[in-house]
Amino acid sequence: MEHSAKKFEIFVVTAPGLEKPLAAEMTEAGFKKPKMMPGGVRFRGNWQDVWRANLSLRGAVRVLARVDSFQAMHLDQLERLIADMPWRGYLRTDVPLKVDVTTQKSKIYHAGAAKERIERGLATAVGAPISSEADVVVKARIDNNMMTLSLDTSGESLHKRGHKSAVAKAPMRENMAAMFLRQLGFDGSQPVYDPMCGSGTFVIEAAEIAAGLLPGRSRSFAFQQFANFDAAAFDALRAAEATAPSTLYYGSDKDAGAIRMAGENASRAGVADWASFNQKSAGDITPPSDVPGIVVVNPPYGARIGDKKGLFALYASFGKALSQHFSGWTVGIVTTDTGLARATGLPLEAPFATVAHGGLKVQLYTCEVP
Template sequence: MGKKQRPSPQGIRGVAVLPQGFEEIGCQELQALGAKQVTPLRRAASFEGDMACLYRLHLQSRLPFRLLREMARFRCDGRDSLHKGVQQALDWERWLHPSMSFRVDVTGNAPGLNHSHFTALQVKNALIDLQRALWGRRSSIDLDDPDLCLHVHVHRGEAVLSLDGSGGSLHRRGYRAAVGAAPLKENLAAGLIRLTGWDGTSPLTDPCCGSGTLLIEAAAMALQRFPGLHRNFLLESWADFEGKLWDSEQQRARTRQQPAQAAPQIIGYEQDHNIAQQARDNVSAAGLEDVITVFEGDFRDAPPPEQHRGVVVCNPPYGVRLGNSAELEKLYRELGEVLKNNYGGWDLWLLSGNRELTGSLRLKAKRRIPVSNGGLDCRWLHYELNRRSPDSSLRKD
């Protein structure tokens, strides 16, 4: 059958799949967690590390959608070379027994392999043919809950076969059973918070908090509550899984967690009763009910904050999925007025998918960072709100 390319316990190569516009800070996160040779790609970053690093990334990273561990590379200029390359890529007797289910995800193309579904079918057939020759029986395909998730990327005459360590998208933290009408993905929210430079020592407020995702990701970041500690991973059933090393990395992540008392004031406002309750349910599911306060009501009626510095984060409706133009123009105009009058000295970061609405704020952005939110071209806008005098919150008009 040819020589198998067996994975090495050292020098693991991998790819982190990232939200568009977050490649740079995604690389910074990978490096902070011990990854080496980190290189930004389009909506991704490549990296190298040992097995401990790979485990650490699964447990502690906040930004990736997926973490792919490269297992083999081989020539792929059509169906025949793909079939042969897949069969020789790994010691499949060790990695994929017929009692296990699997799934194949494909990106890229080659001559005669122009559709990802068709290419995935060829990969599946190659493995099933091999299993039948070895055991006389085959694995089943499970798209939702497989035992092994394979990823094949085909590009310029080469195929890269990788293992997906989670099987499902890492943006799903598990705390968000309840979401609003236009939810912000959890890893995107974490990336937005990271871009603000907020260090978790000053207060943070979201005047239109919706289901609370920005608040939850900010609080989790401030207290170093890591998203991977409360989920199961497919890597735990890999043939070369190292249980003691995995336990060690879990313990390492747990010891970094901070108590709720270490968090600054983190509050949100939501005037819709049902959505406010959703936010509270999500906060509770995340174990952050002692850290985050969600007020049911209009932020325009809220008293000015006592602190004279902090960060306001906001993902108001853009008019694409929610709201109508006249109502939204009024919302943005009054949001700008409240922030200028009551939050002087604070920094505002607002996710905008509509330049006309953003203009209604009557504020001048200091920085504009392009990001993609659910396929929408957006900007993460930074405003420095004029500093108010210390007694301004006591004045009456």
């Protein structure tokens, strides 16, 4: 089959700072020779690899298929080269297109003019309508006069798994939660407990990982509107069966509305049988399991929620409960603030890269509770 043959460069975008755990996930999943780059991981593969990356990689934000690169020195040349490319192998005449352009250190310095010429070239080659609302996006980057053209094969950000309609304030993104769990050593066998669970992201991700559920199973992707999409082959990739985990995954929160949201989200994700949520303040927590596991939490921090003065007592109360009751458990705390992490009184360390999240830099602090 044509989509199974020719290999090309594929770039898997992630949150800056999570390149290393994403590369580890890709290696584990059988993607060949992943190479870390700023903001993501690249590898060479075919279109089935593109589909599988979108469907199965928990740390991915989007997947870009690099379709061509060439030198472009002026706008007329750019339009001509775009028009001569074999776009109909990828794009349909009846599916609207959007063009995104960035340019730096190049003779073609005006992104708007470049965008207009690329659209004209695409009109000649494909004839599809151009729309700012289109799901299919052609991404063009001009850097030092070199044009790199990519197709965004994902559409909506891949952290949107397709089954969460209820979210709490300042939620943890699913792709980040999955990578933080990986950094904490989660392999599906340990109990996981989030005592400030909000909409349940950590708990649901843990249950899905343990059950072997594909993160993209409930959503659609931009590549499904490409000319070379093979629905039967993709359905075969998507047909993965869940396996009941050997343990449960737990969340609690002081807010009754958050607990209701988390339970609804777990039901939509198909993991309600393996996820348990109850209302409890962080200072009153006790182990939900006799077997030590992982406590992971994305607590409020001043830069995210607002004034942080009242948060030191929360962190101290939380840390005291962990020290008293959770000996032998691994703890992971996501925060922007070293002072707040220290307020727990736990011997926390920050061994991993900082991660860009919503304009902030967050850090995963971790230790084993003595």
